Amino acid sequence: MSAAMNIMIVGGGHMGSAIAFGLKRSSADMLITVVEPDATRRNDIKNAGISTLEELPSPLIADVIFLAIPPQAFLGFLENNARIGRYAGIVISVMAGIRIRELTAHLKNSQIYRTIPNLPCGVNEGMTVLITAAETTTASNIVVNQLLAKLGNLLELKDEALLDSATALVGGGPAYIAYFAAALTEYAISAGFDKSSATSIILQLLHGTTAILEQRKEPAINLCEKVMTAGGTTERAIDWFNQHGVRAAITEGLKISCARSIELGQR
Numbered sequence: 659m660s661a662a663m664n665i666m667i668v669g670g671g672h673m674g675s676a677i678a679f680g681l682k683r684s685s686a687d688m689l690i691t692v693v694e695p696d697a698t699r700r701n702d703i704k705n706a707g708i709s710t711l712e713e714l715p716s717p718l719i720a721d722v723i724f725l726a727i728p729p730q731a732f733l734g735f736l737e738n739n740a741r742i743g744r745y746a747g748i749v750i751s752v753m754a755g756i757r758i759r760e761l762t763a764h765l766k767n768s769q770i771y772r773t774i775p776n777l778p779c780g781v782n783e784g785m786t787v788l789i790t791a792a793e794t795t796t797a798s799n800i801v802v803n804q805l806l807a808k809l810g811n812l813l814e815l816k817d818e819a820l821l822d823s824a825t826a827l828v829g830g831g832p833a834y835i836a837y838f839a840a841a842l843t844e845y846a847i848s849a850g851f852d853k854s855s856a857t858s859i860i861l862q863l864l865h866g867t868t869a870i871l872e873q874r875k876e877p878a879i880n881l882c883e884k885v886m887t888a889g890g891t892t893e894r895a896i897d898w899f900n901q902h903g904v905r906a907a908i909t910e911g912l913k914i915s916c917a918r919s920i921e922l923g924q925r
Contacts, residue, residue: 662687666720670703674726678708683782684808715738729753729922736764749799754825755922758791758818765901768793771802774824777832784810787824801901816923828914838903
C-alpha cells in the first residue's frame with residue numbers, strides 16, 4: 659500500500675479524530691482530510707497537523723473514505739451529499755448498527771467495509787473488528803487490511819450479527835475499563851493519596867496487569883485468583899463484589915449496549 663494514499667474521514671468526533679491521529683502517527687506522509695462541520699473540532703484537528711474541510715468536497719477524490727458520523731445522522735448525510743452515491747472507491751463505515759446491505763444499497767457501491775474500532779486507535783493501540791461486503795475485490799481487501807492494521811489489532815469476522823456485540827465490547831470497552839479505573843482513583847484519593855500519586859498507581863496497575871495477561875495467555879480470572887489468598891484482603895473485596903453482583907452487572911450492561919446497537923440498525 660502506498661504511503662501517500664489519500665484518506666478522507668467524514669466526521670471529526672472522538673472516533674473519527676482518533677482514526678485520523680492514528681493514521682498520521684503511523685504514516686506521516688499519508689494525505690488525510692477530515693470533513694467536520696463543527697468549527698471547534700476542525701480547529702483541534704488542524705492543530706494536530708491534519709487537513710480539514712467544513713463539508714464534503716466536489717469532486718470527491720479519495721482512495722478511501724471513512725464514514726465516522728453518528729448512525730442517526732446517516733440518512734440526513736445521504737440527503738445532503740448525493741455525490742457520495744457516485745463514489746466508487748473504498749468506503750469504511752465505523753457507524754454502529756448500520757448493516758452492510760443498507761450501506762451498499764444507499765451508497766450504490768460494492769467496495770464497502772463495516773468496522774467497529776475504538777479510541778486507542780488514536781495511539782495505534784486500538785482493536786478493530788471488520789466485516790466486508792460480498793463483492794469487495796482482493797485489491798481493496800489488501801488496502802483495507804493494511805490500513806486498519808496501522809491502528810492496532812484487527813479481527814475480521816464472517817458473521818455480521820457479531821458486530822452488535824463488538825460494538826458493546828470493542829467500541830465501548832475502553833469506557834468500561836476507564837470507568838473501573840476512575841473508581842480505583844476515587845478510592846485512592848479518598849484514602850489520602852494525592853491526585854498525581856493516585857493516577858500514577860492506577861496507570862501502572864493497568865499497565866502491569868495487561869503485561870501479565872499478555873505474557874501468560876491465561877484467562878483473566880486466573881490472575882484474579884492468584885492475587886487472592888484465603889482469608890486475605892483481596893479475597894474480601896472480591897467476595898463483596900460477587901455478593902453484590904458486580905460481574906453480572908457488567909455483563910448485563912454489555913447486553914444492553916448490544917441491544918442499543920441493534921436498535922440503531924432498525925431505526
